[in-house]
Amino acid sequence: MAQEGAQGKLWTAMPGIIQSLDALAMTCTVQPAISAIVRDEDGTIGSLQLPLLLDCPVVFQGGGGVTMTFPIAKGDECLVVFASRCIDSWWQLGGVQGQAELRMHDLSDGFVLAGVRSQPRKISVNTSAAQLRSDDGSTLIELNPTAKTIAMTAPNGATINANTTINGTLHVTGAVTCDSTLAVAGNTTVGGTLTATGNITGAGKSLNTHTHGGVQTGGGTSGPPT
16 A cells, blocks of 8 residues: 555656647646546545646757747647656756756656647548648648658648759649749740740840841741841
């Protein structure tokens, strides 16, 4: 009985439900999703909802100056892992720190691992490719290691805020709209109609302003543009 009583005060890990996210501090408030078993003075056994876990550091996967973040929201499920020693000094100062308190495996020292799911909140998983995706699967970036392909699906469009270099063939099945200058250094084949509201320049010759030499009346052919 004494051993069971000691184990009952030892917190290791448990599922939780996010109540709020402090994006600046990178911490969450979490409601433990498992009730505690308690025994009344008369020996009656019941359950008790555990208190909210405050200021739990969130584990966003990262390293080498790169971090992947997620927009954690209220109601998301998670796994809370409890440190074996007090984390207060480390959390506030970083580096190697002493223990601010002598507590061990305490509810005050939880780390949040987001993404754990109970059966009612499960999603379908692609078993052949890695995906960064919305829960409903409508928007995603997919990497297939077997096919050696990357695919992206974005029903409302994608935006690239960068100069972009494509070292390969660009195949477009839809329309192409260019609001500024479009420069093509290699061969380009257009299977449909190419429409330009501005000027088109080829080999230094302007479609709007170039002239032709050798023009004469009758059935002759003009010379090349000058």
